[in-house]
Amino acid sequence: EVKVVESGGGLVHPGGSLRLSCEASGFSNSVLSMNWFRQAPGKERELVAGIFPVSGTTNYADSVKGRFTISRGNGRNTAYLEMNNLKPEDTAMYICCARTTNDYWGQGTQVTVSS
Secondary structure, eight states, X not given: OOEEEEEOOEEEOTTOOEEEEEEEEOOSSOOOEEEEEEEOTXXXXXXXXXXXXXXXXXXXXXXXXXXXXXXXXXXXXXXXEEEOSOOGGGOEEEEEEEESSSEEEOOOEEEEXXX
């Protein structure tokens, strides 16, 4: 059974930091990339950051470049999202997606940035 589990969300003041974790397991095929999406109420889901575990190549949404860093864990199926200088507009449900030939989604972890 495939499982994708996120953790690390919470409430933080503007300018603060959070670190999200994503662990995926149960795959019969190799995970090609690990990705963080976010979705705010009334808005479409957007890709925040992605990493290709084998090469280490990363990509980011323009809105988070220079503030967020995605990294991989020791295993190919673990990814972290370090978020610094958080802004109120970063408030959203952050959802991890593990991609093989299909997309596997977690339940998400809520990030709220508010004073």
